Amino acid sequence: xxxxxxxxxxxxxxxxxxxxxxxxxxxxxxxxxxxxxxxxxxxxxxxxxxxxxxxxxxxxxxxxxxxxxxxxxxxxxxxxxxxxxxxxxxxxxxxxxxxxxxxxxxxxxxxxxxxxxxxxxxxxxxxxxxxxxxxxxxxxxxxxxxxxxxxxxxxxxxxxxxxxxxxxxxxxxxxxxxxxxxxxxxxxxxxxxxxxxxxxxxxxxxxxxxxxxxxxxxxxxxxxxxxxxxxxxxxxxxxxxxxxxxxxxxxxxxxxxxxxxxxxxxxxxxxxxxxxxxxxxxxxxxxxxxxxxxxxxxxxxxxxxxxxxxxxxxxxxxxxxxxxxxxxxxxxxxxxxxxxxxxxxxxxxxxxxxxxxxxxxxxxxxxxxxxxxxxxxxxxxxxxxxxxxxxxxxxxxxxxxxxxxxxxxxxxxxxxxxxxxxxxxxxxxxxxxxxxxxxxxxxxxxxxxxxxxxxxxxxxxxxxxxxxxxxxxxxxxxxxxxxxxxxxxxxxxxxxxxxxxxxxxxxxxxxxxxxxxxxxxxxxxxxxxxxxxxxxxxxxxxxxxxxxxxxxxxxxxxxxxxxxxxxxxxxxxxxxxxxxxxxxxxxxxxxxxxxxxxxxxxxxxxxxxxxxxxxxxxxxxxxxxxxxxxxxxxxxxxxxxxxxxxxxxxxxxxxxxxxxxxxxxxxxxxxxxxxxxxxxxxxxxxxxxxxxxxxxxxxxxxxxxxxxxxxxxxxxxxxxxxxxxxxxxxxxxxxxxxxxxxxxxxxxxxxxxxxxxxxxxxxxxxxx
Amino acid sequence: xxxxxxxxxxxxxxxxxxxxxxxxxxxxxxxxxxxxxxxxxxxxxxxxxxxxxxxxxxxxxxxxxxxxxxxxxxxxxxxxxxxxxxxxxxxxxxxxxxxxxxxxxxxxxxxxxxxxxxxxxxxxxxxxxxxxxxxxxxxxxxxxxxxxxxxxxxxxxxxxxxxxxxxxxxxxxx
Numbered sequence: 015x016x017x018x019x020x021x022x023x024x025x026x027x028x029x030x031x032x033x034x035x036x037x038x039x040x041x042x043x044x045x046x047x048x049x050x051x052x053x054x055x056x057x058x059x060x061x062x063x064x065x066x067x068x069x070x071x072x073x074x075x076x077x078x079x080x081x082x083x084x085x086x087x088x089x090x091x092x093x094x095x096x097x098x099x100x101x102x103x104x105x106x107x108x109x110x111x112x113x114x115x116x117x118x119x120x121x122x123x124x125x126x127x128x129x130x131x132x133x134x135x136x137x138x139x140x141x142x143x144x145x146x147x148x149x150x151x152x153x154x155x156x157x158x159x160x161x162x163x164x165x166x167x168x169x170x171x172x173x174x175x176x177x178x179x180x181x182x183x184x185x186x187x188x189x190x191x192x193x194x195x196x197x198x199x200x201x202x203x204x205x206x207x208x209x210x211x212x213x214x215x216x217x218x219x220x221x222x223x224x225x226x227x228x229x230x231x232x233x234x235x236x237x238x239x240x241x242x243x244x245x246x247x248x249x250x251x252x253x254x255x256x257x258x259x260x261x262x263x264x265x266x267x268x269x270x271x272x273x274x275x276x277x278x279x280x281x282x283x284x285x286x287x288x289x290x291x292x293x294x295x296x297x298x299x300x301x302x303x304x305x306x307x308x309x310x311x312x313x314x315x316x317x318x319x320x321x322x323x324x325x326x327x328x329x330x331x332x333x334x335x336x337x338x339x340x341x342x343x344x345x346x347x348x349x350x351x352x353x354x355x356x357x358x359x360x361x362x363x364x365x366x367x368x369x370x371x372x373x374x375x376x377x378x379x380x381x382x383x384x385x386x387x388x389x390x391x392x393x394x395x396x397x398x399x400x401x402x403x404x405x406x407x408x409x410x411x412x413x414x415x416x417x418x419x420x421x422x423x424x425x426x427x428x429x430x431x432x433x434x435x436x437x438x439x440x441x442x443x444x445x446x447x448x449x450x451x452x453x454x455x456x457x458x459x460x461x462x463x464x465x466x467x468x469x470x471x472x473x474x475x476x477x478x479x480x481x482x483x484x485x486x487x488x489x490x491x492x493x494x495x496x497x498x499x500x501x502x503x504x505x506x507x508x509x510x511x512x513x514x515x516x517x518x519x520x521x522x523x524x525x526x527x528x529x530x531x532x533x534x535x536x537x538x539x540x541x542x543x544x545x546x547x548x549x550x551x552x553x554x555x556x557x558x559x560x561x562x563x564x565x566x567x568x569x570x571x572x573x574x575x576x577x578x579x580x581x582x583x584x585x586x587x588x589x590x591x592x593x594x595x596x597x598x599x600x601x602x603x604x605x606x607x608x609x610x611x612x613x614x615x616x617x618x619x620x621x622x623x624x625x626x627x628x629x630x631x632x633x634x635x636x637x638x639x640x641x642x643x644x645x646x647x648x649x650x651x652x653x654x655x656x657x658x659x660x661x662x663x664x665x666x667x668x669x670x671x672x673x674x675x676x677x678x679x680x681x682x683x684x685x686x687x688x689x690x691x692x693x694x695x696x697x698x699x700x701x702x703x704x705x706x707x708x709x710x711x712x713x714x715x716x717x718x719x720x721x722x723x724x725x726x727x728x729x730x731x732x733x734x735x736x737x738x739x740x741x742x743x744x745x746x747x748x749x750x751x752x753x754x755x756x757x758x759x760x761x762x763x764x765x766x767x768x769x770x771x772x773x774x775x776x777x778x779x780x781x782x
Numbered sequence: 783x784x785x786x787x788x789x790x791x792x793x794x795x796x797x798x799x800x801x802x803x804x805x806x807x808x809x810x811x812x813x814x815x816x817x818x819x820x821x822x823x824x825x826x827x828x829x830x831x832x833x834x835x836x837x838x839x840x841x842x843x844x845x846x847x848x849x850x851x852x853x854x855x856x857x858x859x860x861x862x863x864x865x866x867x868x869x870x871x872x873x874x875x876x877x878x879x880x881x882x883x884x885x886x887x888x889x890x891x892x893x894x895x896x897x898x899x900x901x902x903x904x905x906x907x908x909x910x911x912x913x914x915x916x917x918x919x920x921x922x923x924x925x926x927x928x929x930x931x932x933x934x935x936x937x938x939x940x941x942x943x944x945x946x947x948x949x950x951x952x953x954x955x956x
Contacts, residue, residue: 079880079881080879080880080881080882080918081880217874217877218877220879220882221873221874221877221878221879221882222874224879224882224885225857225866225870225873225874225878225879225882225885225889226857226858226860226861226866226870227815227816227817227856227857227858227860227886228816228858229816229882230816231816231819231883233819233820234810234814234816236811236814267783267800285799285807285811286807286810286811287800287803287804287807290823358917359917360821360827360829360881360883360884360915360916360917360918361819361820361821361829361883362820362821362822407881407882408881408883409881409883409884409917410880410881410883410917410918411917438820440823441821441822441823441824441826669877670877673877673878673880673920673923674880676919676920676922676923677880677918677919677920678919679919680919680921680922681918681919683919684919702822702824702826703822703824703826703827703915704826708915708917709919709921710912710913710915710921711907711908711911711912711914711921711924711925712908712909712912713921714908714921714922714925715922716904718922
């Protein structure tokens with residue numbers, strides 16, 4: 015058995031900081047006593063450490079979900095510091111080692127958090143130059159700096175490395191700024207044209223240890239005395255635990271404890287396979303709720319349209335929609351439906367919590383380690399500085415996942431047992447109980463005038479999003495619900511609308527939130543899933559734009575371009591100009607030529623078509639064009655080629671970005687073609703990869719073309735911003751596929767997912 | 783509990799466990815290997831894949847007693863004398879992984895695919911890899927990396943480089 019210190023040394027985390035913070039950091043992780051105060055973001059030393067060997071480590075409060083953000087931070091910070099990229103390392107997301115930048119979320123890593131990182135690195139460079147000026151008794155203006163070496167410009171033999179100036183010692187430089195995002199010293203950041211690493215693609219540093227098996231993941235954390243926990247969840251939603259027969263498991267080998275509180279039930283064993291068997295064998299009696307917790311998934315959309323909303327947003331109105339509809343040459347109406355879909359991590363939720371020395375250390379892959387720390391402290395009523403989260407790599411699923419829940423559960427059990435506990439959810443538990451992206455039912459009406467212009471758009475969405483869970487909320491996490499410690503008022507939830515720069519004179523946008531009968535302790539709980547509502551509402555909105563284009567007998571790209579260019583006003587990020595540039599780039603890369611839309615129905619088994627869609631999120635703009643093949647005999651839809659034009663401003667690492675975009679595109683394709691949470695009136699029935707199918711190697715496009723656009727009117731300006739990526743990419747694809755299927759078949763399928771049977775049924779109904 | 787001796791990555795390892803224990807938990811928790819990972823416990827996803835006598839096996843549904851004495855290779859054992867397997871190198875060259883959790887199964891499944899079919903068609907790659915799931919959807923780059931590795935391995939074979947982990951060399955025709 016390894017010691018804790020051995021583990022910490024081997025984890026890779028400390029490899030980078032041993033000799034930097036030396037014993038300080040080692041003890042901070044390997045020990046013992048705590049407390050674990052927050053690193054002070056107003057101290058330069060909290061962000062950057064430079065060693066005597068002239069290497070630097072950056073401490074940043076974000077997490078990397080396998081999208082290369084850590085590599086990008088190193089590129090930017092190395093540039094501002096004037097260190098070679100390969101002499102830098104990066105530590106992320108450990109609550110007592112890295113300043114609280116909130117972990118990941120909202121695709122804000124580069125858009126927001128990279129700025130304080132750039133400024134603190136620039137400040138370190140400034141301080142080092144002053145130190146060198148003192149050493150050589152020359153003004154800073156007479157010094158040159160390159161690759162971590164400062165020299166006197168007029169006499170390059172006078173040189174000193176950063177490591178010689180500061181190595182192993184503290185800067186002791188105070189920073190300012192009202193909050194962490196505003197953190198700054200007195201140095202200015204560089205014009206982006208002077209950033210040498212920007213636009214280059216150093217390989218991601220996390221990949222080699224991921225392919226040779228050497229990386230220590232959160233699932234791999236083991237400490238002496240650790241035991242294994244598995245859950246027994248209610249067999250039907252809203253079940254009440256009335257009896258537990260401990261004798262069904264307490265003579266099994268390795269038995270440690272049955273932990274029961276309210277409807278929360280866990281078994282703890284010495285070994286993992288024993289815990290799995292114990293959870294299977296434990297005899298528990300559950301009472302069914304008096305009323306059904308939800309309608310069956312086959313009835314979901316009727317229910318959504320019929321139910322009284324819990325929230326109705328005041329409609330946003332421009333112009334007079336009713337008058338425009340009344341006076342239209344043509345009115346188009348359609349209803350769109352998107353089911354609940356899950357995050358469903360490839361590695362079910364897990365965490366390990368160690369209560370040694372009266373503290374609580376949680377090893378977790380949760381993307382918001384700081385929130386997990388705060389939430390657990392609140393839940394266990396421990397002082398915040400006695401709780402620490404060590405973020406480590408893990409399976410990712412992009413949003414408010416069950417990793418939040420597992421962190422709380424591990425900490426709760428560790429406190430109950432007084433020893434380290436590892437919690438591991440089962441596959442069935444993950445697929446059934448993980449938070450879901452909300453289901454949507456959208457009704458739209460559009461008016462077209464005799465010239466084919468869109469004169470009105472009426473949008474009314476109903477989202478199954480009542481009690482939408484936040485991140486790491488101590489009063490909404492699953493264990494808080496099952497133990498009866500949830501808040502009194504459910505979260506409000508939301509219903510949103512598509513984001514585009516179309517100019518439509520009369521517009522009404524209304525959204526309603528609908529709840530299921532069971533509000534708490536339900537597996538149909540919603541939480542942010544990769545652009546929380548964007549894919550759903552863009553599926554409806556951009557499909558409907560195509561319906562309007564078809565009604566106006568217009569080419570889908572010309573039609574969108576007319577809607578974009580009908581206005582001249584733009585926002586501070588030039589989103590209109592950039593939307594136009596992105597749509598043009600997609601069309602040019604694809605080689606789009608106007609032709610009949612939809613095409614005349616072809617003969618033969620395989621029907622082919624093309625579809626386009628566009629959206630933005632914050633300041634990132636995406637347009638996608640998809641070629642599909644639809645098999646009219648089987649109903650199978652294959653997205654054969656996907657073209658994506660993407661503008662997220664200044665690109666730091668193009669190759670890492672492209673892979674993030676490819677993954678996001680295919681994630682949306684999976685949601686388009688395969689994914690649906692199913693349930694009967696008692697329980698979730700999609701509980702594994704057989705009942706909740708997703709995209710496989712068989713479904714991969716032959717070709718994905720990504721074109722990185724910068725449509726800023728002045729792409730050479732020195733302050734060109736770097737916006738976020740990772741979520742916008744997921745928005746347009748569903749509609750692009752739907753539009754391509756319509757082009758191929760003439761059939762408009764307004765309900766996701768496009769599984770073979772649904773498509774085949776729609777084709778048959780239309781005699782295709 | 784029974785004393786069971788396994789041969790893992792070229793070393794004999796003896797553990798004291800129930801014979802029915804799935805191999806995955808022995809590799810992870812007793813031998814502290816990190817390559818094979820828990821994904822489903824149902825044999826559905828492939829995250830737990832290991833090679834047993836060169837064949838890809840889902841260790842989460844394989845009783846440890848059934849592989850006594852067989853040569854077991856995990857992701858950690860794929861490199862030879864510190865040199866990465868061509869597939870691992872191709873994974874780096876193509877920058878395949880996102881979160882990386884499933885890539886153990888992707889790499890080892892690809893290994894058995896190329897052992898059987900050194901020059902696979904696109905259809906053979908899709909078919910051979912189909913049961914191995916990736917939630918970050920890195921499939922597109924995985925398929926590119928397999929082609930890259932296949933080219934390297936064919937070149938190596940032409941140069942007489944031996945693969946010590948080669949599985950059954952039966953050509954699959956499709």
